[in-house]
Amino acid sequence: MYSRYARRYARLVTMPTTAPPAHALADVTASDSTLRRFLHGLPGVDAVGLEARAASLGTRSIKTTAKAYAIDLAISMVDLTTLEGADTPGKVRALGAKAVHPDPTDRATPATAAVCVYPDMVAVAKEAVAGSGVKVASVATAFPAGRAALDVKLADVREAVAAGADEIDMVIDRGAFLAGKYLKVYDEIVAVKEACGTSARLKVIFETGELSTYDNIRRASWLGMLAGADFIKTSTGKVAVNATPANTLLMLEAVRDFRAQTGVQVGVKPAGGIRTSKDAVKFLVLVNETAGADWLDNHWFRFGASSLLNDLLMQRQKLATGRYSGPDYVTVD
Numbered sequence: 380m381y382s383r384y385a386r387r388y389a390r391l392v393t394m395p396t397t398a399p400p401a402h403a404l405a406d407v408t409a410s411d412s413t414l415r416r417f418l419h420g421l422p423g424v425d426a427v428g429l430e431a432r433a434a435s436l437g438t439r440s441i442k443t444t445a446k447a448y449a450i451d452l453a454i455s456m457v458d459l460t461t462l463e464g465a466d467t468p469g470k471v472r473a474l475g476a477k478a479v480h481p482d483p484t485d486r487a488t489p490a491t492a493a494v495c496v497y498p499d500m501v502a503v504a505k506e507a508v509a510g511s512g513v514k515v516a517s518v519a520t521a522f523p524a525g526r527a528a529l530d531v532k533l534a535d536v537r538e539a540v541a542a543g544a545d546e547i548d549m550v551i552d553r554g555a556f557l558a559g560k561y562l563k564v565y566d567e568i569v570a571v572k573e574a575c576g577t578s579a580r581l582k583v584i585f586e587t588g589e590l591s592t593y594d595n596i597r598r599a600s601w602l603g604m605l606a607g608a609d610f611i612k613t614s615t616g617k618v619a620v621n622a623t624p625a626n627t628l629l630m631l632e633a634v635r636d637f638r639a640q641t642g643v644q645v646g647v648k649p650a651g652g653i654r655t656s657k658d659a660v661k662f663l664v665l666v667n668e669t670a671g672a673d674w675l676d677n678h679w680f681r682f683g684a685s686s687l688l689n690d691l692l693m694q695r696q697k698l699a700t701g702r703y704s705g706p707d708y709v710t711v712d
Contacts, residue, residue, distance in 0.1 A: 498542065501515055518547075523615035550586065568603060621649075
């Protein structure tokens with residue numbers, strides 16, 4: 380989609396992201412010390428260069444035809460989310476209906492990728508999207524803090540999977556990670572992946588706003604992928620700093636490099652704070668220019684969002700009619 384810009388910016392910033400060769404990965408999780416050695420042996424992040432590249436990619440001018448394609452692609456990548464204590468079955472059913480037909484006046488509008496709810500609402504969501512192809516994702520593992528015993532976290536996951544969840548969004552124990560207990564975090568991800576069985580894909584949430592440094596985000600990305608994550612995800616949307624172009628770019632570099640070393644492709648999900656079509660298009664540029672076109676698909680890239688979809692729909696209507704319809708013409712989630 381944006382490949383014509385690739386050469387112009389390819390040398391803007393050279394990021395040192397090369398990881399150890401594939402044969403070295405088999406033994407890195409054998410012990411706490413080997414895992415620590417591997418994670419701390421990853422190249423340090425040039426924060427200034429990372430942020431400069433993310434900012435430069437965000438300045439791209441997207442023409443009308445490409446913009447229309449990008450908006451539809453972004454709609455198809457949304458995990459339409461409600462994670463509130465006041466969630467009711469009626470609200471979840473309405474959200475499911477919106478996910479299947481985001482714009483009831485235009486059935487050519489693509490469906491969203493998924494609806495994301497708490498475990499106790501999975502069965503309701505599953506019924507609401509039945510037969511549509513829209514997935515049901517569920518947060519689990521004591522979301523959003525992740526502060527619970529492992530058996531409690533696994534029970535949370537199993538409840539959601541038993542109710543029909545297609546995807547599980549787990550949170551890592553940030554306290555353990557920041558204390559350097561990498562093997563504990565790794566073992567928990569492995570256990571959750573096992574609890575997902577063969578029926579649910581696993582998204583691992585790092586809560587990047589609490590990891591403090593870009594180096595920690597890179598380490599968490601590799602840790603999650605080594606443990607079997609199907610997706611790595613920036614945030615819960617419940618803290619002050621969530622998805623940013625820079626932290627998402629860093630995670631895209633990680634999945635690109637991980638596939639180059641192992642042959643395994645892992646998805647990326649920025650979540651929280653992405654509210655406008657303009658923001659979404661910027662993130663799609665990041666995907667295309669960093670990981671490549673293989674990730675420009677909702678099997679490998681998602682937006683965790685609630686309000687983003689409405690702006691995408693309004694911009695889509697404007698492109699189709701030449702008029703900006705305004706928020707009264709879309710449902711309020």
